[in-house]
Amino acid sequence: MISRRNFLKIAGLSSxxxxxxxxxxxxxxxxxxxxxxxxxxxxxxxxxxxxxxTAFKNKxxxxxxxxxxxxxxxxxxxxxxxxxxRKEKFKNSGSVTYRIQRLDKxxxxxxxxxxxxxxxxxLNDLNSSFENVRVGLxxxxxxxxxxAEYKETDFLSSLLNSDRKEVVIENxxxxxxxxxxxxxxxxxxxxxxxxxxxxxxxxxxxxxHTSTCRHGICKHSIASGVGNIIACAPNxxxxxxxxx
Numbered sequence: 001m002i003s004r005r006n007f008l009k010i011a012g013l014s015s016x017x018x019x020x021x022x023x024x025x026x027x028x029x030x031x032x033x034x035x036x037x038x039x040x041x042x043x044x045x046x047x048x049x050x051x052x053x054t055a056f057k058n059k060x061x062x063x064x065x066x067x068x069x070x071x072x073x074x075x076x077x078x079x080x081x082x083x084x085x086r087k088e089k090f091k092n093s094g095s096v097t098y099r100i101q102r103l104d105k106x107x108x109x110x111x112x113x114x115x116x117x118x119x120x121x122x123l124n125d126l127n128s129s130f131e132n133v134r135v136g137l138x139x140x141x142x143x144x145x146x147x148a149e150y151k152e153t154d155f156l157s158s159l160l161n162s163d164r165k166e167v168v169i170e171n172x173x174x175x176x177x178x179x180x181x182x183x184x185x186x187x188x189x190x191x192x193x194x195x196x197x198x199x200x201x202x203x204x205x206x207x208x209h210t211s212t213c214r215h216g217i218c219k220h221s222i223a224s225g226v227g228n229i230i231a232c233a234p235n236x237x238x239x240x241x242x243x244x
Contacts, residue, residue, distance in 0.1 A: 001138060002041065002108035034094060034152035036060055038130070040111035041103070041142035044074075048136055050081045052111070052146065053098075055129035057085035060150035062092040070100035074144070094152030097227060101145045109137035111146075149227070165226060166244040167206045169199065172236040181206065181224070181241060192235030199239060206230065206239055 038056050042048050066082045068075045078098050113121040113130055126134070165181040171192055179185065181204055188199040197218070198210030206223045213234040221230045223241050230239040 001134070002110045007039075007041065007110050007112055035116040035150065037114050037147065037149045038111055039114075040133075040137075040146040041107055041109050042111070042137065042144050042146050043109060043140050044143040045140075046077060048133070049074075049077055049146070051129075051133050051136065053078060053081040053148070054085045055127075055133055056148045056150075057082065057090075057096075058129060059127070060092060060094070060096065061087075061090040062094055062096050062150060063087075063090045064093055064096050066096040066098055068098045068100075070098065071102070074100050092150075092152065094150050097147075097149045097151075099145075099147040099149075099227070103143055103145060106141040106143060109140045109142040110134065111137070164244040165204075165241055167199075167201055167223070168240050168242050170238045170240075178244070180244065190235075190237050192232070192237050194235045197232055197235050197237045206241070208232065208239070211235075 036059060038052065040052060042052065063086045066079065068078045068082075070078060078100065082096070082098070111130065111134060113126060115121075167179045167181055169176040169179070169188070169190055171190055176190055177188075179188070179201060181201065183201055184203075185199075185201045187209075188201070189196040190199060192212065194212040196210070197208060197212060200207060200209050204224055207221070208218045208230055211217075211219050211232060213232060218230050218232040218237075222228075223230050223239060226241050226243055228241045231237070
C-alpha cells in the first residue's frame with residue numbers, strides 16, 4: 001500500500017491533516033451541509049470499481065442521479081454500478097459526483113475516506129466495506145485516480161447561495177484564504193515549502209501563473225466550476241472552487 005502521507009501528496013490533497021479520527025461512523029456536518037468523500041488510487045478493474053461505488057452508496061444512502069466526470073468508457077461503468085447500488089430504502093437526496101482521471105504512470109493502490117469533520121479517517125475506523133476494498137487493493141498498481149463525493153445542503157442555504165462561488169486556498173498549514181470567484185486578483189502569492197505559488201483570479205476563472213516545481217503541472221489547469229481543483233503537490237498548495 002502507498003503511505004497515507006504520500007497518497008495525499010500525489011493526489012494533490014497534501015493540505016489535508018492526517019490522523020484526524022472519525023466520529024461515530026455517521027455522515028456529519030454543520031446545520032447547513034453534510035459532506036462525505038472517498039479518494040482512491042485504483043486499478044482499472046471493474047470489480048474494484050463496483051465494490052468501491054457500492055460501499056460509497058451504502059454509506060451515503062442517496063438515490064440522486066449521479067454526475068460522472070470521466071472518459072466515456074469508465075463513465076458508463078460508474079453510471080451502471082451507481083444505478084445498481086440505488087435502493088428503495090435510501091432516503092437521502094444530496095448530490096453525488098464521481099471524478100475519474102487516468103494516471104500518467106502506475107503507482108501503488110489505496111483509498112482514503114473523509115467527511116465534513118474528519119480530513120482523513122484513521123485506518124481502524126474504516127467500516128468493513130471500505131476495509132474489504134483496501135484488502136482487494138493490496139499489492140496492486142493503480143491506473144486511475146477515483147473520487148466520489150456526497151454533498152447535502154439545506155434548501156434555504158442552497159437558494160441563497162446557488163450562484164455564489166469562492167476560491168478556497170490551502171497550503172500545508174491549512175486554510176490560507178477564501179476569495180469570491182467574482183473578484184479579480186492578478187497576483188495572489190501562496191507560501192509553500194518550495195517557495196511561493198502565484199495564483200490569479202480573473203473573469204470567474206482561477207489559474208496558477210507561477211509555479212515553484214520543475215514540471216509546473218498546476219499551470220496547465222484552470223478552476224471555474226464548483227468542485228474544480230488545482231493542486232501543486234510539491235509545494236503543498238491546493239486551490240478549489242466551492243459554493244460560498
